[in-house]
Amino acid sequence: MQTRIPTPWLWTVGAALAACAGAVQAQRAGDNAVTAAEDAFGATLGNESIGLYSAKQVRGFSPVDAGNVRMDGIYFDRQGTVPPALVEGSTIRVGPSALNYPFPAPTGIVDYRLKKAGDERVLSVLAALNAYGAPALELDARLPLAEGRFGIAANLAISREEYYDGADARYVRAGLVPRWRPSENVEILPFWSISRGRDEEVAPTILTAGPYRPPKIERRRHFGQSWSDNEYDSRNFGVLAKARIGADWAFAGGVVRSINDQPQGFAELFADTTREGLTRERVVADPRQRYASTSGELRLSRSFREGPRLHVLHAAVRGRGVDNEYGGSAPAIDYGWRPLGEPQPQPRPDAFEFGERTHDHVEQWTAGLAYEGRWREVGEWNLGIQRSRYRKRIVQPGLAPALSRDDPWLPSASVSLQLSPRLAVYAGHTRGLEESGIAPDDAANRNQALPAIRTRQSDAGLRWKLGEDMKLVAGAFDVRKPYFATDENNVFAPLAEVRHRGVELSLSGKPADNWNLVAGAVLMRPRVSGEAVRLGRVGDRPIGQTEQMLRTDVEYRPPWLPGWSFDASMSRYGERVASRDGRNRVPAYALVDLGARYRFRLGDAPASLRLLVANVGDTFTWNIYGNNSFGLTDGRRYVAQLTVDFDG
Template sequence: MDKSCPYPFSLICRRVGLGMGWMLGCSLVLPVSPGWAQTAETIPFRKTDERRYDFDIKAQSLTSALGIFGRQTGLQVSFDAELALGLRAPALKGRMTESQALQQLLQETGLEWTLTPERTLLLHRPQSSNETMNLTTVNVLAEGHQESAYGPVQGYRATRTSTGTKTDTALRDVPQSIQVVSRQVLEDQQITSLGDALTNVSSIQRANSHGGSSESFVIRGFNAVTYAIDGMLISPLVERPEAITDMASVERIEVLKGPASVLYGRGNPGGLINLVTRRPTFAPEASLKAQTGTYGFHRLEGSFSGPLSDTFAGRLSMAWQTKEGFRDTFRDNRHTYFAPTFRWQPSADTLLDAGLEYIDQSSQFDRGLIPTNGKIHLRGDRFLHEPWSRDKADKVSAWYRIEHQLNDWLTLRQMTRWDDSNKDRFVVDLRDLASDGRTLRRRTTHGDEEVRTLDMQFEAIAKFATGSIQHTALVGYEYIDGHRWLKNRRGSLASIDIHNPVYGARPGPLSFNGKYELDLQSYSAYFQDQIDLNEQWKLLVGARWDKTEQYNTSLDSDNNRTATDIDPTEVSPRVGLVYQPTDWLALYASYSSSFSPQGDIDRNHKALDPETGDQYEIGAKLDLIPDRLSLTLAAFEIIRENVSAPDPTADEYSIQTGEQRSRGIELDISGQPLDGWNLIGNISVINAKVTKDSVIKENNKRPGVPTFSGSLWSTYQVQTGKLKGLGLGGGMIFASEREGDIENTYNVGGYTRFDATLFYDLGQRFRVSLNGRNITNRKYIETVAGTDGNYAGEPASVIATLSAKF
């Protein structure tokens, strides 16, 4: 608590700055005469700016409704908390001024209002001529949480999203399943990787980590090799993210289930992961964290934000991490992260955010375990490479986002992101087993890779009405310029006995093996309309046109050059309908599509047609406990067509093998059932298989996809008494049997893992916590992704954390 200003006005001090906050907060402690509301220091609300806003606030408690009203209008709302006890506000919908909106919200409360020059809205009861307005117990609602799709989530339960529509929209208004992992979930579980965070979302499994240097996932049965940051996909040319991202700058993680091409262009049909980053704030804040744990884990993390001037704010997020791991002969994996961001807000109508991101990592290259006789029999810590096998990567990104509200119905924005990455690999590649079933052939590869991407998006958002029907229309244009260069040399390396490994082999002479260059220009135009037909029915329609011009060249070890032109044009539609019979239930149905250009060529040296995906989804979104606990139930079918596979007669070429299908039901739940009790959980049932193919057997299961999977995590923190601040929690993660490859030549068993936490808050600023993972020391295979991507789950481990917030 800030001792320079009395409680509860220390909240105001932190919100608007120590200087102005101290003057405003401390002045409110003084009694106010009955004529105070009519002096020049305050203005009657009905005389304020008559600008019109589009409101859509459901019927709810007066406190919550006024909080949303304040966020939309930019007003800071203050009142005695007792004034709102038991009061509810009616639904507010339509285009109106601040005054008209407030009249409707307060029409049955009997409350009056005034407005300070700083646009702080003060509520009070009507006063007689001999009464004094006593504001000594004013509570500042603006310090309470008012959620934005681009900002923090209070607790575990999110209510708004930007990923599903590229607009700030209520989750219940989007006709597709969208799940959000909040910052508090990351903190309570002490999560440092995207993979660990996504265990909190249904129908997601880890996929190939490319030797431990990256992260990719399987969503609803299909591989997702990339993700978005603040709504912009990273390079479309990569086969996996160039480096492992860090959670230090992540505010929330949103997962849009199913195809997302209408808004994001090329992509897989299973879904889209979007990382929403932490933005600079004009209220000073800082957080620090120090962690240490088993298997040589050490991490320092910090994030600092605050004003640099009246219109300029900045944030700096940093992290440094090292980990030895539990695998034999593992050396330190090192990861450094640095991300400064800036915000300039010269007026209420204009906002500019910009930032940089730097990642530097060095990791032991490790393809994991190999199967024998249809199973993985090796110990989880068995290492089949050499201690010198390593992967280094660095990445620099720069971005900005400018948004200007041109008038009361039209907003313009422009976003640009530039990525530049370099990767250096000196690694051991695993080949195949000899006939004795234990001698593994290997080779050495030295590879260099560079990736450069420029992504520019131009968008306009218009809010208007046609009669009684409200529209939020989005029109956009995107241009992407991408380049990727790869070069590698290869050499011999001694084989290794997988059951009795002896290390120390050195690579033989390296010779040129190949060089690849990929150049991409992509042009896209897209349109979306969110249509409120009435208070209960909402329609979403959209479509995207994409034109891709990609030129690939390759040079093999015999200096044979191959060139491929890829120039598909695709149109991706999307339509969905939401029915909301009550304010706690939303039913929806939708269709969405995806496409992904392919660089593979057939025996005629012609590029394959793009992969396409179509999803049909129905579902329900419920508030089991209003404003506390929410649930999403979804059923879906995804059909993926034009799938590429190696040509069985010439493995340097590819063929389009046909069709794959994923059907499933999933449930996600999150929220705070009671004060101090938080929970997040999910469960899914999926059948993902090959339905048509000329090479792969029909009905083969998709690799890495369990039929049953899910997780549950819950914490409780004591709210009163001598043990106030003490918290404990735990959870479980489970998955059933999974196939290892599309040919279904091997599989791995299911597992259930248990985690736990114990934490204690020392006042409002410090927390100490102890997190245990896999506390029963279960031996299991966590990731299965072909013969070069199988990884055992980590044995029982502990992480101790000391964190501070200021």
């Protein structure tokens, strides 16, 4: 039976803790993604996100699926979620912001920042009513235990979340980060986090019988089975360390264990959906699925100066070992035809006939050398070479073990030239070896592990400082990878090559007093090529990719309303292809969010009240999961969040 957290209790606890507040500088109450963003390419701060890109989508690809994830600049192989309970935020490193990484990667890099205790004792309390009235409570502590030497950052968050399809779920998330600084030049950061989800009713996957979209249906009405709930436990733990040795040497390293354990899982497929809205519900149950990785990096750097020039040499070793258990799905239960969007409850089966699961093991080691040069008022450059050794062993029920291997050389090079104090140009090229995830729910080989792929990326552009408080970044990019899609037998596999070429723009800063602006655009030409296109097996546009993304976030602080600020987020997404042959398309759509923030004091404690109306126009569109495969998206929703910082 689902436990619901009473909303008044959350607000009562939050208000009671806030009433005890003492004097302290702002911590979480000062979170504001618009004012903190470096550019428009994507960032998170606390519970707020901003920008064109995210951890799941950069230039049309997923950095997380590709394995391009860092924690405080150190490589790790993410398997589970990285909750806000563990990190204060993340930044998408792409274009010029990736130039200072000694080993860049195609598809960009997601760099998380661990929460860290400073020299001030702070306890932050966040109480919220999130989308569709879902309550949440979060406690965030930064506790210095030995000034300048040792402290602990800790976070506990509980929530009940409501979704656009009428489903809901309960979550507990927690994180702990001790910070030990045995000397001025050494920092050691052990960390641990858990995210636990329960009673998460499955979102529907709607498959049409031909190249057309499903008929529009009512949102916030769950029409799957109430017992087809997903559960997951996601954990990350490890230790990071950084040290400066003398004036010229530096060390950075870490080891991370990342686990995604799914004790119970289902897929709700609404297949053969007609234009008139008739559909056939099929429920697929999964046994326990487990994805676990141990990964890490050791990097040693040596720097030396030569007049106005700085030279840095890096030597690094990265490794990961991954053990996965997945598959074994029970035969689909077919509940027959009915109107799409209309619930038809069925009793839960007494048992499911699960099959044997697939086991795979990945071992990958990568060694690299890199050189960075920086010439004051002239520019900087970066050259690198990596050699990777990749081995993957897959044991599938009824088949002989299969071994996949690759040993590529992975070069990279970039340069930035300072044409004037305000204008710089940059260019770069890099190659990578990336994972490609697992086959989606609507494929015949659902949950099957996909092979590693070789990728490459080239980009170039400029950075221009406009006045004292505005910055423009404009660049062009070309990313090439194998193209995965379902074939005529609905098997998800690499069928061709996909190339994403385009330009991206970012304009950020303060255009005037009391204003902040973060605006960006991606104008892209994604195209598929190869024999499969020539034979007409697939179209020349990749499924789900738009050719246009525009987003503007603006905040205004009226001088006659002290403490208040008002913000708006406006975004537009172009037309997307929704079928393998390119005939089925989802039209362009736009979203507008409006918000306000009030900063004040409760007693001596800094506090902020955040109000937000998301998707003001209640725009309806479709997520695209694959070939003629669709999911619902969010409608209009309201958020209210109270944050208070007080002396712990």
